[in-house]
Amino acid sequence: MPRRPPSRRPAPPDYGLDLFDERPPSPPRRPSRPTRPVRPPRPPQPPPDESPTEIIRLDDDYDYDDFDDYPENAEEVRAEPEYIDPDDPDDPDDDEPVGTGRRRRPLRWLVALVVLALIGGGAWYGIDAVFGYDDYQGTGESDVLIQINAGDSTGAIGQELAASGVVASAKAFVKASEDNSKVLSLQPGYYVLKTKMSGAAAAAKLTQDGSRVGVLQVRAGTQLDDITQPDGTVTPGVFSLLAKASCADLNGRSTCITAQQLRDIAARADLVALGVPDWAASVVSASTDARRIEGLVAPGVYDVKPGWTATELLSNVLRTSASRIQAAGLTGTAKFQGRTPYETLVVASLIEREAIKPDFANVAQVIYNRLGKAMRLQLDSTVNYLLDKPVVTTTDEDRNRPGPYNTYRIAGLPPTPISSPSVEAIHAAEQPTQGGYIYFVKCEKNGQSCFATTDLEHLQNITLARQRGAY
Known part of the structure; x- marks a missing residue:
């Protein structure tokens, strides 16, 4: 059968490719197996010729055997330029199967990053395993005092220990603390350790009972001097x-300061220099009695450093107390119920010793009402203050003793507070309940009081208290 001549088609548009090749264009290869259609590359455009000819495109059934001069290795010699189309999320052709060139590139980068991470991690592990960290052996040598501050992390504690010569490196302590959960609950304060301890020994010592020193806890109602209880025990x-x-x-040397040394400093030192607020120092600085700082030590926990002098110890406590008292509302310009800040502090100390918290505000009402009527306070707590007795009752002999604290014999407030008042007692002194109470008596075994506005009501409450065995 005669072959059909190839159809003549117009030349493709010029895309600007500057390719100089006199060989005929490569014929399209027959696909060996069905493939997904691929967008054809842009065909090269030959350079302009003085005698241009038309480009003849062959049909699929063209017989290539008639061209004996077509090079057998044309496919290897001439590589067609590859056109890479950017990914189009709306193009279904982008969903190529795994294994194509487009999908392999991100996978190769991911594998490379994983390999680099493994190499880096292995290098760090090797460095840590080979070089490690410095650590002493044993339980240490000489005593040393270190301080842990509020909010210190395990790393911060380790750095403090290393700086004090306790451990060879902060990391030695941090590593040892991973196996000791008690380290996380360490309280701020001072601790006695030893120099050249292993990290594990330091962690164990810090969490051991008795390692923390310098802890002062003052409870509400505590007074400066000791109190002898009815059973003979001493508070x-x-x-x-x-x-x-x-x-x-510390290394066989005691750091103890005696109570008498503290009394001497309280009696003769400059109170303002010790940290006493000006509004209190101006009232009591002329006194030479150690009790002039009564009530100025606020309840709470204090961390004092063993080895401080008596002046340093007392000053640290008084300065901290001044901040706490001021936070409760007592400042140099404060006025409550027409009273100065120091007088308010005195009232608060009486409330603390005379009542339990539910009755604080009512007891404050009684005190202010009696002061307003120029009535003597007649409080047993003030009589017992000089006697160092904790009981709330007094004898006739006690009530007849002369002295500035005997409110049965003198009118007005005592010269100083008689205890360390709590924040709640200070607030009650600042804002008492309003009413006509001028009497109260302990009428319940739990310490609650009964209040009265007349003598008759008060006598009835006393009878009721005795019937209930309240006192």
Whole structure:
């Protein structure tokens, strides 16, 4: 059969490719197996010729055997330029199967990054395993005092220990603390350790009972001097508590300061220099009695450093107390119920010793009402203050004793507070309940009081208290 001549088609548009090749264009290859259609590359445009000829495109059934001069290796010699179309999310042709060139590139980058991460991690592990960290052996040598501050992390504690010569490196302590959960609950304060301890030994010592020293805890209602209980036991006062907190044994040397040394400083030192607020120092600075700082040590927990002098110990406590008292509302310009800040502090100390918290505001009402009527306060707590007795009752002999604190014999407030008042007692002194109460008596075994506005009501409450065995 005669072959049909190839159809003549117009030349493709010029895309600007500057290719100089006199060989005939490569014929399209027959696909060996069905493939997905691929967008054809842009065909090259030959350079302009003085005698241009038409480009003849062959049909699919063209017989290539008639062209003996077509090079057999034309496919290898001449590579067609590849056109890479950017990804189009709306193009279904982008969903190529795994294994194509387009999908392999991100996978190769991911594999490369994973390999680099593994190499880096292995290098770090190797460095840590080979070089490690410095650490002493054993439980240490000489005593040393270190301080842990509020909010310190394990790393910060380790750095403090390393700087003090306790451990060879902060990391030694941090690593050892991973196996000791008690380290996370360490309280701020001072601790006795030893130099050249292993990280594990330091962690164990810090969390051991008795390692923390210099702890002073003052409860509400505590007075400066000791109190003898009815059963003969002694409740230590602020001076004794502070003296005990000053004690530590460092390399065989005691750091204890005595209660008498503290009393001497309280009696003769410059109160403002010690940290007493001006509004209090101006009232009591002329006194030479150690009790002039009564009530100025606020309840709470204090961290004092063993080894401080008596002046340093007392000054640290008084300065911290001044901040706490001021936070409760007592400042130099404050006025409550027509009273000065110091008088308000005195009232608060009486409330603390005479009542329990539910009755604080009512007791304050009684005190202010009696002061307003020029009535004597007649409080047993003030009589017992000089006697160092904790009971709320007094004898006729006690009530007849002369003295500035005997409110049965003198009118008005005592010269100083009689205890360390709590924040709640200070607030009650600042804002008492309003009413006509001028009497109260403890009428319940739990400490609650009964209040009255007349003598008759008061006598009835006393009878009721005795029937209930309240006192």
